[in-house]
Amino acid sequence: MHKRLLYAVLPTLLSATGAFSAAAQAPADSLQVEQLQEVVIGAVRAAKDAPFAVANISRGELQDFSTTGIELPMLFARTPGVLAWSENGVGTGTSYMRIRGAGGSRINVTLDGVPLNSPEDQTVFWANMNSFGALMGSVQIQRGVGSSTNGDGAFGGTIALGTRAPSLVPTAELNFSYGYWNTMNLGVNASTGLLFNHLVLEGGYHQTTTDGYLHGTAGRSGNWYGGLSWLGRNWKLSYRLLGNFETTGQAWNGVTAGNDDLSLMDGTYGEHTGIKTYEDLYNVGLGLYNSLYERLIIDGNHYAMERYKMNDGSFWPRTTDNFWQTHHILNFAWDINEYWKLSVSPHYTHGYGYYEEFRYNNKLTKYGINTFKRPDGSTVKRSDFVRQKGLTQDTYGVVANVSYRRGAWDVVGGLSVQQFQGNHFGNLTYFGDPDVKIFLTLLNQAHLFNKDGGYCYYDSDAAKLDASGFVKASVAL
Template sequence: MKTIKNWILTGLLLMAASTVFSQGKITGTLIDEQLNAGIPGVNVTIKGTSIGTSTDMDGKFSLQSTVATGQIVITFIGFETKTIDFSVKNGQTIDLGAIRLTEDTSQLDEVIVVGKGIIDLAKDRKTPIAVTTIKSSEIVEKVGSSDITQTMVNSPSVYVSGQAGGFGDSRISVRGFQQDNTAFLLNGQPINGMEDGKMYWSNWSGMSDIANFIQIQRGLGSSKLAISSVGGTVNFVTKATDKKEGGFVSTGVGNDSFLKTTAAYNTGIMKNGFGVSVMMTHWQGEGYNEGTRGEGQNYFISFGYKPNDRHSFNFLITGAPQEHDQNFTKRISDYLAFGRKYNNNYGYLNGKYVSERVNFYHKPVANLNWDFNINSTTSLSTVLYASWGRGGGTGNYGSSANKRYVKQLNPITGSIQDTYIDFDQIYDNNLADADGIGTNSNYAIRASMNNHEWYGIVSNLKKELGKNLNLNFGLDLRTYNGDHYRQISNFMGLRGWSESRPLRDNTHVVPNPNTLPSQSNTVTESYNIDPWHAFFNNAAGNQKIDYDYSETISYGGVFGQLEYANDNFSAFVQGAVSNQTHQRFDYYDYQEEFQDSEKISNIGYNVKGGSAYIFAEQHSVYANAGYYSRQPYHDNIYLNFTNQVNPLTENEKVLGLEAGYSFKSRMFTASLNAYRTTWEDRVVTTSGVQAADGTIGTTPVLAGDVIFTENQGVKQVHSGLELDFVFKPLSNLDVKGFASVGNWEYDGNAISTKRDENLNPLEVTETDLDGGKVGDGAQTTFGLGTRYEFLPRFSIDADWRYYEKLHANVAAKENLELPSYYLVDLGISYKMLVGKNKQNNVSFRINVNNLLNQIYLSELTSNTKTTDNISSSNPSLGTYQSNGRVYNGIADGNFGYFGLGRTWNASIRYNF
């Protein structure tokens, strides 16, 4: 028996040895179909085994097979996965030759994503969300001379407005929620304003140059932080230090004298583990509308270091100093009289162009990322970040009656009206001042400064608890200090400015000069508004006017997520809790001992959960739910820009529900999403002093009593359906489309409550808003885009978008609906291979936006009906309708913007 066992064991060993030694070599070269060049770093594996390798710098690979027949699986970010059958005999070497890979438009570009555990991307969580990813190549091609927001227009439930204001003044809404209710992240760090949650795209004018991709996560998103993602989350992921050496130079031109030049170079990761990437940009243009000139730069420096397979470091600093002149909303009748590009914020002084409204800012951002693979199941990602903002916006200072305009006849209204600013007359009036020291009876141009310093850290630990179970937890710490004051930027012929004010204490809501000490100061210095100069030169304390205050906001939060996922099912639960503290310091309007306000702390939290199921391989469904208790913004905590604390603020409540279905095949992918989001318990409070004895409601009040007016925001309910798809019927043809149908309404009554100092209600006023439409975003949108490659590396693309049910940006039960409109954009691209072995290329791009030159209203900020009287004080003048003052169904007394007409840009780029 023992002998038989030995023979059986020997036979098994021989069979195993035969299997081991029955192996052959497989080689090949992977080629980028677009560039006709080898692709380094591509993953090549034998399906069903652990055997794999990656291509070298020339795209070549070689691996040993332990099976005689099988399949080679080729995967690489940014390219379609490819599977190739093979058959190899014992000891044989087979060469698969040149294998051409096709770019996958649904994936991200080849990037080194630093802070992998910090940047919450949809692909990193198995349970799906509603998401749109915009690749670097699309950003470079389509942004042209526009803001980075232009790249987001082909996404469902996203509306871009404000473009007519000037460079960097656009805004986006997601699912009907404005920017202060959408979270924006840069490499995982929050970049919404800490004071009010708003975004100012002029501060991020260089984003199109440095972004590797943008991911718009609508609704609950995948972010683990306790952030204000009511409408959604937008992730900007920047370039890092590239693996390969190379770079590019580019130049572009466009309508209205637009010019942009960029140069970039990266060393690649060298043998010692170090690498550097550098990029510089300059741009300038006259702007589409009158008086909207702009100019700026962008710089990006990234240092990478990978000492071994466990640690990876990347430090980057980027900034986009810029200045641009601004355009504000005006009556439709003004546009019709003086042209759709009309702007009354500028004029001429001695024949030289001068703008009263200039935005200027320089906001360097730095972050240090550390990725640490602790072991095979545990990894730690940490980002330390900082930003330093300097700049602001200019405007008139002094009584508005001292501003002088050139007067012209408005043929629409039949009246003589103020148009362009007459700086010559203003200058002459100031020169005639007896002592040359301006007061409220003069005119100067001031700059309202908004400087800040912001530091933070986000760290996430990921632990694989088992084959199908992952745990993430981490912390989010931030501290912010903002300084706000005004300074003179142009005395307009004066040699100084003098003003005085009473100094507050903590017992007087409104300072009375008869009971409080006063202080006077005279400023004699004016300050350059060039963003580079403004960054390093702050006004001295005795050279500040109107106000001078600062705030400190500190934030500390913890978060966690647990996800289970197998081949067909996934489920997750995540939560975060945070504490936010606020304190205000007023150096201008308060006596020294009362300059520091009370410190206020608020706790907020969120919790989210969901699950998904994949069936029949190509189909999947998911459902997610989330609840937020969000702290109020700083600007609502202190009343009327004073140190007086608002006693009525409370956390806002947000409930999100969403579900979806997706289908994926080789030629066609699509997703359908449904959502319902409610937002309530918003409180905005103001305070004032009763001017004389009287009554409010039925309660007697005395002169000098402090009265609080609490405006409780009505509940908003946003629901809708979203569809997006990608269809690739041919290898050289891509078709994309989207649709979104929303119903965004107010629910209930808006309540305004007047209270006394003891917070007793005096009078309650209700305004019926129930069913009123939420404005500033088109509730119905459709889009279709196509890209066709006529010849190798020569393509044309077009996008069509339709917008309907766009309402005015006001809260009203009968909100004004703007006319629907559609836009068509066209682009042409060509890439020419050059250099040794054709590994370099020159790319050409032409964009024409609003190809058909559609004339449309992009937004309104008023709600005047055609049946309203032209003059409320003189009804005998009749209504807008009776006077024929109606444009496309809209009363011409409404304020707003026309959208941009036909614009174009062209660029050439050399990649090496």
């Protein structure tokens, strides 16, 4: 992305008083603080000489990349064996990645040792982590089967995210970037530095907006962050609150999707289109086509796109994914002595979200609604709908790691326990044919309409208890 970047660091905006001078009375220097942070993340990372394919991304790379607003998989794709792409063509919003061909559900992701993979589908939704690079101190990517870790699915690879160590000096930072398709990123970070010889307070806010490249993919996403750390001579107690939000235009059917989810490429659309490559799509004017935003009209060799319309004649704005999530992580890290180190992290994550999608001329039976006859004798089998599918989820648990290093021996043990509670729902919030809504009311289905007028066609609860542990040892010969 070509961008104009304004980057300002104002290290003197916040300062501690002379009575609480970090330089004079700090219980631990910056090196000790970094070592305590290594206690937190070391158990889930491969050691320097371990026989695994590893790529490490530094804090500087993460900070520079975060100012673009592009999702983290695009940065990871700069390392060997990683492929990444986004739906909107800009690199923001809904994004995907593979490591050596393995998809998201086979890639284990942790944040300070805490599992981030969804307990239900074992994947990570990177759109919910926009600009997280600004909060990171380092990232390690293991390709293929690697070292033992906490959480699900490390068959394809492992990504260990580590937040920044607390800053002992006061800082304030402002970032701004602007690029094609009105893609803008704004970021603010601040730290008090060391207060009262022990306390560090930190915070930040980051936001990315874009018009998107494909039709109907405008979006807004970002994160906010707050943290406090109490530093001892050889231990650290910290609390981190990371929140994220996103409302992004969706294009998951891709540029080759035609009506009814069939491909425009010859062979599966049901008729000869003459479209065999992506270049052919652009040549017939369909390079920006998004079937979640508009329908395709084919007349011989002529192709046209028509926006979906509501009953009042207004256009359907766009299909959006909307999600809000907060991570609470309390961590105690203890550098016990020369040989032993301990890290314990209770954690809690709450998420809520939904997507809304225009469903053109869908069968009633798709939503459990029977066909019916109007008073004039005509049969109603199809209608336009707006479908809202969403979920709430709560995950809470604890992660503990202990390590012992002495002489040639390096032994690490870990334990992770977490409980997941979730609810999934599906609502129809718009009926293109108003007779369908009347029909449902006459069938005594009024109790399935919520206070906003949406018809609930499914509701499902989920619960899952996960527990895992590992011990790994290595000896230098």
